[in-house]
Structures are given as structure tokens and as C-alpha cells.
Amino acid sequence: MIVAPESFDALIVGAGQAGPAIAARCSKQGLRTAIIERGQVGGTCVNVGCTPTKALVASARAIQLARRGAEFGFDAGDIRVDMARIKARMDGIVAQSRTGVESWLRGLQHTELITGEARFVAPATLEVAGRRLTAPRIFLNVGARAVRPDLPGIDDVATLDNVSILALDHVPEHLVIVGGSYIGLEFAQMMRRFGAAVTVVGRSPRLLPREDEDVSQGIRAILENEGVRFALASECISLSREGARIVVGAQCERDQPPIVGSHVLLAVGRQPNTDGLGLALAGIDTDERGFIRVDDQCRTSADGVWAVGECNGRGAFTHTAWNDHQIVVANLFDDDPRRITDRIACYALFIDPALGRIGMTETQARAEMAQGRKLLHAKMAMQRVGRAREAGETQGFMKVLVDADTQRLLGAAILGLNGDEVVHGLLDVMAADRPTTVISRAMHIHPTVSELLPTLLQQLEPLT
Structure with a gap:
């Protein structure tokens, strides 16, 4: 049975940082709008990114300051870290933020929030939850997820990513982080402050190779000063089991001792959530990594379709996603020709x-x-x-x-x-x-x- 398409003025796929803001502007313009979300409203930042991790960073900082009490003239006694309570605090902050975004969306005039996984079935036409929707304006805000690297033995062990590590209600005994990324280093310090032994394993000979060498060295010094260990220039990373523990091979030479940990966090990059969207059916081009190609104003190769946020490969941050939304609405509704290349990194x-x-x-x-x-x-x-x-x-x-x-x-x-x-x-x-x-x-x-x-x-x- 062929379902007749329902006509909207605007369709938004993804309720992350840029999506709800575009929906709000479409609502203000009086456009009949549907915003589609397959998971939780708020996207990566609210649910598994900025909000939860900065809540953890705050807990870790408070713990570290308490440990340093003698420097400031007081004694806090033995510091006992209760990871379950730390997690509960984080979860409460996340829930409050997510509820706020969802309430805002549901209160917008002319706007419908649809739960389900959207995919293109034809140009300008999406299918979601048994419905077909069409609109002259479609905005893709589908985000990205952690890369699962092709490492020897990776399918033989349990691993964590930036999402699953947030579910831990206990402090790992020894967390091995594969990849010296920005995400990985934040978790390295916070987990070390919570009491875990932490080792960061990376292929590059120095941390964050896109940064200047003095910046990389300064960051390493800060983390090493707190007891984080590093195994860099590791070209032959592999994973294997040793009973209940995980063995991380970090060097090509067989006589180099492996690193044995209780948990492994993979933090080697991000990949866009564009697979399964049916982009080819809509005439939307992607690059070799799956990121949607866009012009300087977030337009895709298909007329009437824009891609904003992490999925367009033009910025991996919440603030770049927000700026994408500003660029799109400025061009569409304000006759203001703002561009991606105008912004300062x-x-x-x-x-x-x-x-x-x-x-x-x-x-x-x-x-x-x-x-x-x-x-x-x-x-x-x-x-x-x-x-x-x-x-x-x-x-x-x-x-x-x-x-x-x-x-x-x-x-x-x-x-x-x-x-x-x-x-x-x-x-x-x-x-x-x-x-x-x-x-x-x-x-x-x-x-x-x-x-x-x-x-x-x-x-x-x-x-x-």
C-alpha cells in the first residue's frame, strides 16, 4: 500500500543543537513544520556530550580541590568517591536540560515533534514511522557518533565509547584510552581524579598533533602531573582478553610489555550518522567519509535541502552547529548572506x-x-x-x-x-x-x- 505524502512547509531531521532552533524560526515564520528525532531530544550535546561530560568535569574538579585542601589551609580528611552519586547528579542535569528542550519544541506553534527514524524515499520526500512527509525545505541535523576503529581483537573484548562510558556507576580500576583526542583527554583527567589508573595510548608521537608542540607538551604536563600515563607513537595497537581483563598491545616489537586494563575507552574520532538516510535517493552528495557536502551557506547538492551540525563536516562542536543554524535562517528569512567561512575557528x-x-x-x-x-x-x-x-x-x-x-x-x-x-x-x-x-x-x-x-x-x- 502506497501512503500518500503529507505536505509540510519544513521538515527537520534531528533535534540536536541546530534542529530545534531552526524549528523555532520556522514556527515564527508561520511555517507548518515537523521535527523528527529517532532518539532523545537534545542530541549529542545535551544527552551524551557537553552537558554530561561537563557535569563530570565539575565533580572531578571538586574532588581534586578537596584533595588539595592542605594547600589552602584546611583538611578535608579522606576523600571517598561515590561514582553512583556522581552519575546521579549528571543524569539529573541531563534530564533537566533535555526536558527543557523538549518542552520548548512541543510548545512551538505550527510544529509537530515526530519520533522515529527518517529516510529519503524520493527527492524532497521522507518516510518515518509509517508516514511519508514532503516539504520544499528540509534540514538535516543528524549528528555523528564515535568511530569504532579496525583494531586486531576489537570484537573479542568489551569496549566503551563516549556514550557507554557515561553509564558506569563505578570507577574503573585501570582505564586504557585508545586515542589521545579531545574527548579522550577529558575522560583521562576526570577518571584519574575519580581514582582510576589511566593510560592513554595513541599512534601519534605527541598529543593533539593539530595543536602547536608547546600546547601539546603543556597539556601532557598537566595530565602527567596528576598521574595519567601515556604510550604514544604506538603503531601496532591490538586488543585481547586475559581473563576478566583487557590486554592492549601498544608497540610493534613483541618484547614490549602490553598494557593490562580493566576497561578500554575508544576515542579515535567521529563519523556522521548519514548511513541509512537514503541520501542518494534525494540527490544529496557526501564525501568519502560520509559527511554531507555543503556550500558556504549549508546548502546540499539537492535543491531545498540543507545540512547543519556535525553531519556536514564543517565543524564538530555545539557552537559550530548553532552557528550553522544562524547562517541558514539569516539567508532564508533575513536576506542576510552569512557564510561558514566568515567564522573564526x-x-x-x-x-x-x-x-x-x-x-x-x-x-x-x-x-x-x-x-x-x-x-x-x-x-x-x-x-x-x-x-x-x-x-x-x-x-x-x-x-x-x-x-x-x-x-x-x-x-x-x-x-x-x-x-x-x-x-x-x-x-x-x-x-x-x-x-x-x-x-x-x-x-x-x-x-x-x-x-x-x-x-x-x-x-x-x-x-x-
Whole structure:
């Protein structure tokens, strides 16, 4: 029996970061809209990403500060970590966030929330939960998931990913993390602070190879200082069982001792949730990894179809997904030609202390120097920051890169106390396309971490 298509003005597949916001704007425009979600409203960020992991980071930080009580003049006694209570706190925060998003969606006028797995059956036509839906505007916000790498023995052992590890109600005895990714390093520190032994195994000879070497070294020093162990430059990673334990082979030489752990977390990358969508039937192109190809305004190769968020391969963060939504609605409804390439790269690594990163790396800047560009730079240890010394948080550094001719900021890295927040002052000046003197001549509040930004910019010298 062929089901007659139901006509909508807009269809949205996926209720992650960008989807509900697009639905809200469509509702405001008076469009009959359906938003389709196969899992939980809120997507990765709310359910298995930012919200739960930052709740865990907060618990881990509180535990670490309690252990450091003697530094601050008090004794908290023996610290007993109750992982079940930590998980319950996390689950409560997640549930509150998810309920808020779902209530918002269900309260939108002209909008229907449909539960089920959508797939294209023809151009501009989706099938979900026994219904066929068609619309002149379709927005794909289907996200991504953890890659399961092709490692010898991987199917013979139990492994965790960024989702399943959140279900643990006990602290692993020894967590082995395969992959020194941003996700992996956050879990490395938090689980170490909860009391687990932690070893990070990676193929690269250094952590986060896309970062500058001093940033990678600084991050490693922070984690090693807390007892996280590393087995890098591991080209022959394999998994096997040894009774109830998991053996992780990390070196090609057979005489190298393996790493034996109680749990293994796979953190080697992400893949888009585009398989099973029937994209070919809709004329939607993907790249070799399955990410949906989009133009500078998130349009796909099919007329009337946009792809936003992690599935388009143009950003793997909640803030890039949100910006995708802003770009789409600006072009569709506001006659405002915003573009993906207008945005400045920015992200954070939420270890403690955090890394805030914007714009170019020093490695990228040096490549431009080779083409004749003149650059300035400055770097300052966090030990110079009074607020950091007072807080007992002196690890890390600040550094900036500046175009010598225009005095425009090109990039910055702040690894240290509140680095993920402080870096926004620099980001905003970059976005405003203003010279560094806007900050270097400003009076900042004392005592703060941000007050060192003017001092840092007053010490610019040629990058050689």
C-alpha cells in the first residue's frame, strides 16, 4: 500500500543543537513544520556530550580541590568517591536540560515533534514511522557518533565509547584510552581524579598533533602531573582478553610489555550518522567519509535541502552547529548572506585548567611567513598572572599571533586558569576586525586572568 505524502512547509531531521532552533524560526515564520528525532531530544550535546561530560568535569574538579585542601589551609580528611552519586547528579542535569528542550519544541506553534527514524524515499520526500512527509525545505541535523576503529581483537573484548562510558556507576580500576583526542583527554583527567589508573595510548608521537608542540607538551604536563600515563607513537595497537581483563598491545616489537586494563575507552574520532538516510535517493552528495557536502551557506547538492551540525563536516562542536543554524535562517528569512567561512575557528579542551584556542596556530602562521607575511607574537607563563598564583593554578601559558602590518590578531592559545573564558576577549576583537591596541590600551579589572591580555599584547615581537 502506497501512503500518500503529507505536505509540510519544513521538515527537520534531528533535534540536536541546530534542529530545534531552526524549528523555532520556522514556527515564527508561520511555517507548518515537523521535527523528527529517532532518539532523545537534545542530541549529542545535551544527552551524551557537553552537558554530561561537563557535569563530570565539575565533580572531578571538586574532588581534586578537596584533595588539595592542605594547600589552602584546611583538611578535608579522606576523600571517598561515590561514582553512583556522581552519575546521579549528571543524569539529573541531563534530564533537566533535555526536558527543557523538549518542552520548548512541543510548545512551538505550527510544529509537530515526530519520533522515529527518517529516510529519503524520493527527492524532497521522507518516510518515518509509517508516514511519508514532503516539504520544499528540509534540514538535516543528524549528528555523528564515535568511530569504532579496525583494531586486531576489537570484537573479542568489551569496549566503551563516549556514550557507554557515561553509564558506569563505578570507577574503573585501570582505564586504557585508545586515542589521545579531545574527548579522550577529558575522560583521562576526570577518571584519574575519580581514582582510576589511566593510560592513554595513541599512534601519534605527541598529543593533539593539530595543536602547536608547546600546547601539546603543556597539556601532557598537566595530565602527567596528576598521574595519567601515556604510550604514544604506538603503531601496532591490538586488543585481547586475559581473563576478566583487557590486554592492549601498544608497540610493534613483541618484547614490549602490553598494557593490562580493566576497561578500554575508544576515542579515535567521529563519523556522521548519514548511513541509512537514503541520501542518494534525494540527490544529496557526501564525501568519502560520509559527511554531507555543503556550500558556504549549508546548502546540499539537492535543491531545498540543507545540512547543519556535525553531519556536514564543517565543524564538530555545539557552537559550530548553532552557528550553522544562524547562517541558514539569516539567508532564508533575513536576506542576510552569512557564510561558514566568515567564522573564526574557536574551541576549547575542557581539561582543568582548560585550553581556549582561536584562529591560527603558530604552525599555520609560520607557513604564511614562508610566503612573505610578517608576523608578531608574544607568550607569557600563567605564573605571571596574580589571580592564578592566588588560586594555586599556575600551570600553562598564554600566547598570541598578530599580523605585523595590520596589527590584527590572527590566533591565540590560552592554556590555564579560565582559559576557555578569557580567550573570548581576543576572539571578539578578531571578529570586530580591530587592531590589538583595542585591548593593549584598555584598562582591565584587577585581579583577573584577563588583565594580563594587555600586558601580553604590549610584549609583541617579531616571530622568527
